[in-house]
Amino acid sequence: MTVALSAQHLAIEIEGRPIFSDVSFEIKSGQTCQLVGPNGSGKTTLFMALCGLFEDYTGQISWQYQAQALSLNDWPQHGLFMSPKLGLSPMLTPEENLSWFGGLMGLSLTVSQIREALARMGFNRRILRPVSTLSSGQQQRVKLARLFLGYRPVWVLDEPFTALDLAAVAELETILAQHAEQGGLVFFTSHHRLTEFTPSRSVTLSMPQAMPREVQ
Amino acid sequence: MSAESPLSLSSSFHLVARREWLVAMRSPAQWLHPVIFFTMVIALFPLGISPQAKALSSIAVGVIWIAALLASMLGAGRLFESDYQLGVLEQMALAPFSFYWITQIKVIIHWLFSGLSLVVLTPLLSLFLYLPDDALGIVMLTMLLGTPILAFVNAIGAAVTIASRGGSLLLLLICLPLQIPIIIFATGAVKAYLEGLPYQGHLAILAAMLSLFVTLAPLAIGAALRAGLQSR
Numbered sequence: 001m002t003v004a005l006s007a008q009h010l011a012i013e014i015e016g017r018p019i020f021s022d023v024s025f026e027i028k029s030g031q032t033c034q035l036v037g038p039n040g041s042g043k044t045t046l047f048m049a050l051c052g053l054f055e056d057y058t059g060q061i062s063w064q065y066q067a068q069a070l071s072l073n074d075w076p077q078h079g080l081f082m083s084p085k086l087g088l089s090p091m092l093t094p095e096e097n098l099s100w101f102g103g104l105m106g107l108s109l110t111v112s113q114i115r116e117a118l119a120r121m122g123f124n125r126r127i128l129r130p131v132s133t134l135s136s137g138q139q140q141r142v143k144l145a146r147l148f149l150g151y152r153p154v155w156v157l158d159e160p161f162t163a164l165d166l167a168a169v170a171e172l173e174t175i176l177a178q179h180a181e182q183g184g185l186v187f188f189t190s191h192h193r194l195t196e197f198t199p200s201r202s203v204t205l206s207m208p209q210a211m212p213r214e215v216q
Numbered sequence: 217m218s219a220e221s222p223l224s225l226s227s228s229f230h231l232v233a234r235r236e237w238l239v240a241m242r243s244p245a246q247w248l249h250p251v252i253f254f255t256m257v258i259a260l261f262p263l264g265i266s267p268q269a270k271a272l273s274s275i276a277v278g279v280i281w282i283a284a285l286l287a288s289m290l291g292a293g294r295l296f297e298s299d300y301q302l303g304v305l306e307q308m309a310l311a312p313f314s315f316y317w318i319t320q321i322k323v324i325i326h327w328l329f330s331g332l333s334l335v336v337l338t339p340l341l342s343l344f345l346y347l348p349d350d351a352l353g354i355v356m357l358t359m360l361l362g363t364p365i366l367a368f369v370n371a372i373g374a375a376v377t378i379a380s381r382g383g384s385l386l387l388l389l390i391c392l393p394l395q396i397p398i399i400i401f402a403t404g405a406v407k408a409y410l411e412g413l414p415y416q417g418h419l420a421i422l423a424a425m426l427s428l429f430v431t432l433a434p435l436a437i438g439a440a441l442r443a444g445l446q447s448r
Contacts, residue, residue, distance in 0.1 A: 053306055054446050076312040085303025089235065091242040096235070103231025104311035130242070 002029045003065050003078065003153045003185050005050065010059035012045055019045055023059075025203045029153065032176055032186040032197065037205030043189045044084060046205065047158050050187070051081040065153075076105070079154035084162065086143055090132035094118055094142040097131060098149060107150045117148035120175075122168060136163040144172065147179075155179060157188040170196050228313050229321070236325040246291060247329035254287040254334050258341045269346040276345035277355060277406045281399050284334050284363060292370030293377065293387050295326060296441060300378050306445055315438040320430070323371045323437070324364075331363035354409045358402035361422040368429040369394045375440035379447045398425065 004026065011021035019042035027033045035043050048054035050061060052072035063070040065078055088097045095114050102109035115126065121141040131139055140163045147155065155176070161169050173196035176186045180200070188199075240247060261279050265271055299305040308318050338359060342352055373391040377383030405418035 048306075048446075051310060053309060053442075056446060076310050081306075081310055083303050083306055085301075085306070087303040087307050089239055089299075089304060090302070091239050092235065096238060100231055100235040101307070103228045103235075104307060104313055106228060106312050108227060 002067065002183070003063070004028045005064075005154070005185065005187065006060075006062050007050075008060040010046070010049070010057060010061065012042060012049065012054075012057045014045070014056075020205045023203065023205065025201075027185055027187060027201070029183045029185055030180055031200040032180045032188070034194075034199040034202040035187065035189045035205065036202050037189075041205040043205060044158055047081065047083070047156050047187075047189075051075055051079060051156060053081075063154075078152060079156060080147065080152040081156045082143065082146070082158060082160060084159045086139055088131045088139060088143055091130050093130055094123065094127050094134075094145070097142060098145060101146050102149055105150055105152075109149060113149070117145040118142070120148050121145040122171070137165055137168070140164055141168065147175070153184045155184060155186045155188070157186070159189055159191075161190050161192045173197055225313075229317060232313065232318055233321050233325065236322050240325055240329045246294070247326070247333070250287040250290045250330045251333045251337065253290055254283050255337060255341060257283040257286070258344055262344055272344075273346040273348055276342065276347040277351065277403050279345055280338060280342065280347070280355060280359075281362075281403055284359060285366060285395055285399055287334060288331060288363060288366040288370060289388070289391065291330075292391070293374050293384050295322070295371055295374040296378050297374075300441075300444065305441060309442060309445055315442070316434045319371070319375075319437040319441070320434040323367055323433070326371070327364050327367040331367050334363060335359045348410065351406055351410055354406050354415065357419065358405050358422060361419065361426050362398050362402045365398050365422070365426050365429050366395060368433040369398075372433055372436050372440065375437040375444065378441060378444035398422070401425075 005028075006024075006026040008024050010023040012019045020037075023046070025033070035046065037043050045054055049057045052075055063072075063075060063078075065074070070078065089100070092100070095111070095118070098114045098117060099109055102114070118127075121144050123141065123145075127134070131142060134142065140160075144160060157176075160172060160176075164172065169192060173194055176188065177197040180186050258279060261275075262272060265275075296305060299308070309315055311318070335356060338356055339352060342355065347355065369391050370387075372394075373387040376390060377386045380386060401418045401421050405415045405422070408415035408418060
C-alpha cells in the first residue's frame with residue numbers, strides 16, 4: 001500500500017493578504033514530515049487546503065493511492081485530519097464521541113474496539129463522565145484516540161502534542177513513527193522539541209515579505 | 217488493530233442521529249428557552265389586552281403563530297455555533313458520510329425538541345386565548361406543517377451567518393422574508409376554515425413548502441457551512 005502527497009507552487013492569499021507562496025513538496029508512504037513555520041504563517045490553512053476544507057488556493061495539490069490519483073471526495077476514506085480544535089462534543093462521554101466518529105468514518109465499532117482505542121491513549125478505566133469535565137490533556141487524549149478507530153494511511157495532524165504531559169508526548173511520537181514504519185504517511189505541526197524520533201523531512205513556511213498592498 | 221467493518225448508510229444515519237439526540241437531551245436550556253418564551257408570550261396576552269373571550273378569540277390564531285415564529289427564532293443562530301467553534305463541524309464536513317444528511321438530521325432533531333414541543337403545548341395555551349374549539353385541530357395541523365419549515369429557514373440563516381460576528385441582525389434580515397409566507401398561509405388556512413371556505417389550498421401550499429425545504433434546504437445549509445469553514 002502506498003500513498004503520496006504532493007504540492008506544486010502552492011500559494012494562498014486571504015482577502016488580498018498573501019499567507020504563503022510557492023510552496024512545493026512531495027511526501028510518500030513511510031515518511032513523517034513536519035510542517036515548520038512561525039505563528040500565523042498559514043500552517044493550519046495549508047492543512048485545510050490539503051484535505052479539501054479550504055479551496056481558495058493557487059497551485060496544485062495531488063494525492064495518490066496505489067499510484068492512482070485520488071480526488072478530494074475519496075480523501076476521507078484514506079486520510080484523517082485533526083485541526084487544532086478539539087472536535088469533541090462536550091456533553092458526550094469519550095465513548096459516545098468516538099462511536100459518533102466511527103459513524104462519520106463509516107465504521108461499525110464495537111464497544112470493545114472503542115475501549116481499546118481509548119486504552120491506547122492511556123485510559124485504563126472507563127470514563128462515564130462528559131468530556132467537558134475532563135482536563136484539557138485528557139480531552140486531547142480522547143481526540144487522539146480517533147487515530148486508532150480504523151486504519152487510515154494518511155494522518156494530517158495539526159498540533160497533536162498540545163496539552164499532553166511529557167509521557168504522553170513521548171508515546172505519541174512513538175505512535176507517529178510506528179505509523180510511518182508500517183507504510184503510513186504522517187504530516188504534522190508541532191512546537192515541541194521532538195525526542196523519540198526525527199521526522200524524515202520537513203516543509204518550511206516562511207512569512208512572505210510585506211507586500212505593498214498590505215502597507216497601503 | 218481489528219479489521220474494519222464497513223457501515224451501511226442506515227447505521228451511519230443512526231449514529232449521527234444518536235449524537236444529535238444525546239446533545240439535545242443533555243443541553244435542555246437550548247430548547248427549553250423557546251418553549252418557555254412561547255408560553256410566556258401567550259400567557260401575557262390575556263393580561264395585557266383583556267381577559268374577555270370576545271377580544272381574545274378573534275386574535276388567538278395570530279397570537280399563537282406570531283409567538284411560535286418568534287420562539288423559533290430564539291437561539292436559532294446558535295444551532296451550528298458550538299459545533300463550529302469546537303471543530304465538530306469540520307469533522308462532519310470531512311466525513312465520507314454526506315453533509316446533506318448530517319445537516320438534515322440535525323435540523324429535524326432540533327425541531328423535535330424545540331418545535332414539536334410548541335405544537336404539543338398549543339392545546340393547553342389555546343385555552344388562555346379562548347381559541348374557538350373547532351379551530352384547534354386545524355391550528356395544530358398548520359403548526360405541524362409550518363414549524364418544521366421555520367426550523368429549516370432559521371437553519372439556513374444560522375449557516376449563512378456562522379462566520380460573521382454580530383450575525384444575529386443579518387440572521388433576522390435573511391429569515392424574516394422567508395417566514396412571512398408561512399405565517400400568511402398558516403393563519404389564512406385557519407381563517408378560511410372558520411368562515412367555512414375551502415382551506416385545503418392553504419394547507420397544500422404549506423405542505424409543498426415543507427417538502428421543498430426538507431429536501432433542498434440541507435443543500436443550502438451545507439454549502440453555507442462549507443463556505444463558513446473556509447473563512448476563519
